Amino acid sequence: MTALLPEGFRDRLPPFADAAARLEAAILGAAYAHGYERTDPALAEFESGLSGRLKAARAQDAVRFVDPVSQATLAIRPDMTAQIGRIAATRMGHHPRPVRLSYAGPVLKLRASQLSPERELRQIGCELIGLDTVAAAVEIVQVAVAALEAAGVTGVSIDFTLPDLVATLAAGPLPLDAALIPQVRDRLDAKDAGGVADVAPAYLPLIEAAGPFDAAHDRLCALDAKGALTSRLDGLWRIAESVRGRVALTLDPTERHGFEYQTWLGFSIFADGVRGEIGRGGSYTIVHENGAEEAAIGFSLYADAIVAAGIGDIERKRLFVPLGTEAGIAARMRGEGWVTVAALEAGDTPEAQLCTHLLRDGVATPLG
Numbered sequence: 225m226t227a228l229l230p231e232g233f234r235d236r237l238p239p240f241a242d243a244a245a246r247l248e249a250a251i252l253g254a255a256y257a258h259g260y261e262r263t264d265p266a267l268a269e270f271e272s273g274l275s276g277r278l279k280a281a282r283a284q285d286a287v288r289f290v291d292p293v294s295q296a297t298l299a300i301r302p303d304m305t306a307q308i309g310r311i312a313a314t315r316m317g318h319h320p321r322p323v324r325l326s327y328a329g330p331v332l333k334l335r336a337s338q339l340s341p342e343r344e345l346r347q348i349g350c351e352l353i354g355l356d357t358v359a360a361a362v363e364i365v366q367v368a369v370a371a372l373e374a375a376g377v378t379g380v381s382i383d384f385t386l387p388d389l390v391a392t393l394a395a396g397p398l399p400l401d402a403a404l405i406p407q408v409r410d411r412l413d414a415k416d417a418g419g420v421a422d423v424a425p426a427y428l429p430l431i432e433a434a435g436p437f438d439a440a441h442d443r444l445c446a447l448d449a450k451g452a453l454t455s456r457l458d459g460l461w462r463i464a465e466s467v468r469g470r471v472a473l474t475l476d477p478t479e480r481h482g483f484e485y486q487t488w489l490g491f492s493i494f495a496d497g498v499r500g501e502i503g504r505g506g507s508y509t510i511v512h513e514n515g516a517e518e519a520a521i522g523f524s525l526y527a528d529a530i531v532a533a534g535i536g537d538i539e540r541k542r543l544f545v546p547l548g549t550e551a552g553i554a555a556r557m558r559g560e561g562w563v564t565v566a567a568l569e570a571g572d573t574p575e576a577q578l579c580t581h582l583l584r585d586g587v588a589t590p591l592g
């Protein structure tokens with residue numbers, strides 16, 4: 225027997241687990257109010273149904289196992305977006321588009337990532353299936369911002385990126401051998417100016433184009449002499465306008481970390497006081513059973529990162545109800561919003577029960 229958990233796993237204890245549950249309820253409530261209805265996909269599924277569901281997704285970052293019952297290889301979901309894609313393409317395939325779905329649940333990564341040393345993360349998100357237009361992106365970004373506001377998360381910033389930027393430029397104004405694209409992408413991603421200069425010097429200005437949104441957007445527009453990016457840049461501007469003033473905005477056109485399947489738009493979400501991202505999203509392509517492709521867009525938030533920073537925490541107010549107190553009094557106090565903790569034995573104390581108040585003569589009296 226061992227009390228230890230495997231690397232990358234942890235238990236969530238009070239008050240963090242409660243804070244996470246409240247955060248999740250606030251986020252899902254905001255999503256629901258914007259028309260996103262809840263789906264609760266299976267924890268594990270046939271590996272073949274998950275991999276390849278999203279176009280351009282790399283080989284799965286999933287923990288796999290052979291199911292003794294079906295003898296098939298199953299994967300534990302590493303990301304719920306592909307599952308929502310599967311549901312939208314199959315059981316909800318005949319549903320009128322766009323389909324708006326929300327979800328929340330644990331995901332399991334094969335390896336820890338930059339986002340977190342944890343391998344088991346709780347993902348909460350929304351997906352809009354059937355469109356990846358600017359209007360769809362405006363809605364998704366606004367829902368993400370509204371959900372974070374509803375959850376009390378402050379100091380939010382959104383960093384936009386254009387995941388298919390290199391491929392778009394390579395096919396147009398800045399021709400590049402297809403074989404070199406991955407290399408140029410990696411070097412741009414690493415902000416390795418020397419490396420980019422060696423392989424594709426024409427791409428160097430892209431490194432400089434990262435920073436606060438307006439200035440970065442201007443620099444990209446200046447680079448776009450041949451107009452290959454005009455529609456993307458205009459769209460990006462409209463998306464940013466829709467949340468301006470509510471969140472800080474930056475643009476890093478060549479950021480690729482974590483955007484393996486996103487298409488024209490990607491974004492990372494940050495919050496003051498939280499190390500790393502608290503969420504990510506973007507447009508992507510779902511592959512149907514018959515090979516047909518469908519556009520979609522969405523976002524996922526990571527609850528643990530937000531809770532760890534203390535956001536989503538509320539003041540703990542617990543009222544100690546001494547032994548022998550009439551049940552009706554405690555019920556009345558709960559009705560007034562108190563958390564009541566009843567003594568069950570004579571020796572019990574408010575301190576032992578982490579109480580902040582004591583019920584004395586029917587009145588909540590602060591302790592210490």
Ligand SMILES: N[C@@H](Cc1c[nH]c[nH+]1)C(=O)O
Nearest residue numbers: 305504505506522523524
């Ligand atoms: N599921 C993706 C983010 C996303 C949702 N929809 C589209 N992209 C992630 O967690 O990285």
